[in-house]
Amino acid sequence: MSAKDAFYITTPIYYVNDVPHIGHAYTTLACDVMARFKRLDGYDVMFLTGTDEHGQKVEKSAAAAGKTPLEFCDQVSQRFRELADFMNYSHDDFIRTTEERHKIACQALWKKLEENGHIYLDKYAGWYSVRDEAFYGENELIEVEGSEKLAPTGAPVEWVEEESYFFRLSAFEDKLLDFYESLDPTVLPKSRKNEVKSFVEGGLRDLSVSRTSFKWGVPVPGNDKHIMYVWIDALTNYMTAAGYPDMESSTFQKFWPADIHMVGKDILRFHAVYWPAFLMGAGIEPAKRVFAHGWWTNEGQKISKSLGNVIDPFQIVDEFGLDQVRYFLMREVPFGNDGDFNKQAIINRINSDLANDLGNLAQRSLSMIFKNCDGVMPTPGDNTEADNAILSALDGLLPKVRDHMDVQAFNKALETIWKVVSDANGYFACEEPWALKKTDPERMGTVLYTTAEIIRQIGIITQPIMPDSASKLIDLLKVPASERGFDKLGADHRLASGTKMEKPEGVFPRYVAENE
Ligand code: ME8
Numbered sequence: 001m002s003a004k005d006a007f008y009i010t011t012p013i014y015y016v017n018d019v020p021h022i023g024h025a026y027t028t029l030a031c032d033v034m035a036r037f038k039r040l041d042g043y044d045v046m047f048l049t050g051t052d053e054h055g056q057k058v059e060k061s062a063a064a065a066g067k068t069p070l071e072f073c074d075q076v077s078q079r080f081r082e083l084a085d086f087m088n089y090s091h092d093d094f095i096r097t098t099e100e101r102h103k104i105a106c107q108a109l110w111k112k113l114e115e116n117g118h119i120y121l122d123k124y125a126g127w128y129s130v131r132d133e134a135f136y137g138e139n140e141l142i143e144v145e146g147s148e149k150l151a152p153t154g155a156p157v158e159w160v161e162e163e164s165y166f167f168r169l170s171a172f173e174d175k176l177l178d179f180y181e182s183l184d185p186t187v188l189p190k191s192r193k194n195e196v197k198s199f200v201e202g203g204l205r206d207l208s209v210s211r212t213s214f215k216w217g218v219p220v221p222g223n224d225k226h227i228m229y230v231w232i233d234a235l236t237n238y239m240t241a242a243g244y245p246d247m248e249s250s251t252f253q254k255f256w257p258a259d260i261h262m263v264g265k266d267i268l269r270f271h272a273v274y275w276p277a278f279l280m281g282a283g284i285e286p287a288k289r290v291f292a293h294g295w296w297t298n299e300g301q302k303i304s305k306s307l308g309n310v311i312d313p314f315q316i317v318d319e320f321g322l323d324q325v326r327y328f329l330m331r332e333v334p335f336g337n338d339g340d341f342n343k344q345a346i347i348n349r350i351n352s353d354l355a356n357d358l359g360n361l362a363q364r365s366l367s368m369i370f371k372n373c374d375g376v377m378p379t380p381g382d383n384t385e386a387d388n389a390i391l392s393a394l395d396g397l398l399p400k401v402r403d404h405m406d407v408q409a410f411n412k413a414l415e416t417i418w419k420v421v422s423d424a425n426g427y428f429a430c431e432e433p434w435a436l437k438k439t440d441p442e443r444m445g446t447v448l449y450t451t452a453e454i455i456r457q458i459g460i461i462t463q464p465i466m467p468d469s470a471s472k473l474i475d476l477l478k479v480p481a482s483e484r485g486f487d488k489l490g491a492d493h494r495l496a497s498g499t500k501m502e503k504p505e506g507v508f509p510r511y512v513a514e515n516e
Contacts, residue, residue: 003044004042004043004044005042005043005044006043006044006045006046006254006255007035007038007043007044007045007046007259008045008046008047008048008242008255008256008257008258008259008260009031009034009035009038009045009046009047009048009258009259009260009262010031010047010048010049010238010241010258010260010261010262011027011028011031011048011049011050011262012027012052012261012262012263012264012267013049013050013051013052013095013097013234013237014050014051014052014080015051015052015055015057015058016051016052016053016058016061016072016073016076016077016080017057017058017060017061017076018076018305019076019079020079020080020083020313021303021310021311021312021313022296022303022310022311022312022313022316022341023264023295023296023303024080024083024313025083025087025313025329026293026296026329027262027263027264027293028049028083028084028087028089028091029087029089029326029329029330030262030293030330030335030408030410031047031049031089031091031260031262032047032087032088032089032090032091032464033326033330033410033464033465034047034260034262034405034408034464035047035090035091035464036090036463036464036467037405037464039090040460040463040464040484040485040486041402041485041486042485042486042487044254045092046092046093046241046242046251046255047089047090047091047092047093048091048092048093048094048095048237048238048241049080049084049089049091049093049094049095050080050093050094050095050096050097050237050241051073051076051077051080051094051095051096051097052097052230052234052237053069053073053077053096053097053098054097054098054216054217054218054227054230054233054234055133055216055217055230055233055234056130056133056211056213056214056216056230057130057131057133057230058072058073058216059214059215059216060130062216069216070098073096073098077096080094081094083313083314086313086314086317086322087313087317087322087326088322088326088467088468090467093241095237095240095241097218097233097234097237099240101240102218102233102236102237102240103218104240104245105236105237105239105240105244105245106218106228106232106233106236106240107218107219107221108244108245109232109236109239109244109245109278109282110220110221110228110232111221112281112282112283113167113278113281113282116281116282116283117168118167118168118171118281119165119166119167119168119209120165120166120168121163121164121165121166122163122164122165122166123161123162123163123164124160124161124162124163124164124166124208125159125160125161126138126159126160126208127141127149127151127157127158127159127160128157128158128159128160129151129153129155129156129157129158130155130156130158131151131153131155131156132151132153132155133230133231134151134231135207135208136151136152136157137205140152141157142154153266160213162211162212162213163212163226164208164209164210164211164212164226165208165209165210165220165226166206166207166208166209167206167207167209167232167277167278167281168206168281169204169205169206169207169273169274169277170203170204170205170206172204172277172280172281173200173201173203173204175277175280176200176273176276176277176280177197177200177201179276179280179286180193180196180197180200183288183289185289185407186272186288186289186290187268187272187289187290187291187292188289188290188291188292188336188407188408189291189292189336191336192265192268192272192290192292192336195268196268196269196272196273199269199273200273204273207229207274208229209228209229209232210226210227210228210229211226211227211229212225212226212227214227215227217230217233218233231270231274232278235270235271235274235275235278238258238261238287239252239256239284242255242256242258244256247284256284256285257284257285257286257287257288258287258288259287259288259289260287260288260289260290260291260408261275261287261289261290261291262291262293262408263290263291263292263293264292264293264294264295265292265293265294265295266295267292268290268292271290271292272290272292275287291335291336291408292336293335293336294333294335294336294337294338294339295338295339296311296338296339296340296341297338297339297340297341298310298311298340298341299340299341299342299343300340300342303341311341313325316346320346320347320350320511321350321509322468323465323466323467323468323469323470324346324349324350324354324508324511325346326465326466327349327353327354327414327465327466328345328346328349328350330410330411330414330465331349331353331410331411331414331415332345332349332411333411334409334411334412335408335409335410335411336408346511347511347513350508350510350511351510351511353418354469354508355508355509355510355511357418357421357422357425358418358421358458358508359506359507359508359509360425361421361424361425361428361451361454361455362455362473362476362504362507363504363506363507364428365428365433365448365451365452365455366452366455366476366477366501366504367503367504368433368434368444368448369448369452369501370501370502370503370504372437372441372444372448373445373448375500375501375502375503376498376499376500376501377449377452377477377478377495377496377497377498377499377501378444378445378446378448378449378497379445379449379497379498380445380446380449380450380497381442381443381445381446382446383446383450384446386427386430386431387446387447387450389427390420390423390424390427390450390454391450391453391491393419393420393423394420394424394453394454394457394458395457395489395490395491397416397417397420397457397461397489398461398486398489398490400416401413401416401417401461404416410465414465417458417461417462420454420458421454421458424451424454424458427447427450427451428447428451431447433447433448433451449495449497452477452495453494453495455473455476455477456474456477456479456495457489458473459471459473459474459477459479460474460479460484460485460486460488460489461486461489463484469507469508471484472505472507473507476501476502476504476505476507477495477499477501478499478500478501479495
């Protein structure tokens with residue numbers, strides 16, 4: 001048997017200056033869905049998440065909390081781990097940038113860049129935003145009343161003048177532009193790729209990559225007065241986890257370059273411009289794709305601590321259910337676009353797509369098997385045209401869903417699956433198996449068997465989105481654990497007739513508000 005293909009996917013590493021909210025949960029969820037999908041589709045997957053613990057912003061937050069930076073990081077990083085468990089993410093590694101393995105990787109990358117002549121010492125005089133941990137040119141700033149200057153993101157900026165190492169970013173314009181066209185699509189959605197290209201075409205200035213005014217970070221090798229710019233440090237995490245600097249290790253050989261760096265649109269430039277340039281500078285292949293998704297608002301408002309409308313994923317899941325929230329986040333908004341987090345929209349998805357469409361179909365058909373077929377999966381008779389039509393739509397589902405997943409179009413993948421669910425409901429209603437009990441029990445058996453086969457395949461293919469609920473659906477059919485991979489989808493595999501079943505329990509309850 002040939003070795004499995006590798007797939008490496010990463011989330012941003014989250015700053016520990018803030019507790020996790022729905023935005024963080026969303027990005028990691030998208031990666032989890034991709035990772036689970038690829039594993040079921042036969043890939044050897046590495047899925048990485050973690051926390052970004054260095055830099056001035058974290059140092060300031062720790063001081064404000066009256067803690068040492070490390071105590072503060074330990075505490076908040078733990079909250080991100082808890083979120084990961086709570087959301088049922090299947091990450092293979094959780095990296096913290098305060099780990100020794102990461103310091104080693106950062107310093108090795110730095111030395112390589114220096115050795116290759118891409119880093120030089122000079123003086124930085126310009127604007128810096130601690131909140132964004134980013135340098136801004138004068139021409140990028142917004143003037144507000146009272147003559148205060150703000151970053152384009154609205155964050156405050158301060159004037160910084162200090163000795164600094166620089167990375168020769170300006171030398172990488174052509175290489176980056178070639179890279180964007182080398183593999184398609186290196187940056188998704190397409191509009192984001194255009195944004196990145198025009199930024200690079202506008203000309204790149206060398207980038208200040210060290211600071212001397214604070215201490216909380218990785219020291220520059222050979223000059224520990226300087227701390228590495230937090231973004232060089234942060235971005236390197238993706239290689240640390242793959243085993244860098246040991247580029248001969250089997251992990252690095254297998255998983256680098258990463259397949260997808262999943263990020264929010266706020267940090268696109270760091271991932272699609274600076275990071276590939278650093279890697280090119282070190283003679284290392286850049287990741288194959290950066291996907292920059294959109295922004296969630298809360299009932300139409302920007303989510304922010306100061307507005308007090310931050311959505312707590314722990315709370316939302318307690319209210320609506322884990323798989324329900326996972327489904328909603330992946331289904332509601334075309335991945336890449338901004339979306340509005342609206343409770344009525346979640347309730348509609350739960351009651352319509354999950355409880356009515358999929359839940360009822362499973363509950364009605366499997367209850368009928370339990371009651372009318374002595375709890376044993378019936379043996380189908382000859383198929384009619386109607387049976388063949390629904391089965392052929394079902395059997396053709398995986399390649400279509402895979403095409404959508406290949407470009408992270410989660411909502412389209414789910415739409416495609418639910419089209420079959422909807423057709424299956426039409427089939428069930430039309431065939432009226434309840435009326436066949438007396439008139440044609442064999443035909444009833446065929447319709448119930450066909451519907452159960454639909455539930456089997458829909459259960460298997462929705463595992464990445466709703467791992468627990470999809471497993472419960474397949475459990476009802478007594479499908480063994482070894483037969484739940486995507487290689488068991490399609491016409492070559494069918495439910496075993498004669499299997500003894502138990503009384504089915506509903507998997508997708510309706511959402512009923514407490515005061516109803
Ligand atoms: O930027 N909607 O960390 P961060 C959707 N440490 N996604 C959101 C969101 C929202 N309203 N708010 C946050 C950093 N996100 C750096 C990354 S990577 C080498 C270093 C998500 O804690 C989204 O993925 O500020 C965004 O890019 C990320 O959280 C920012 O997390």
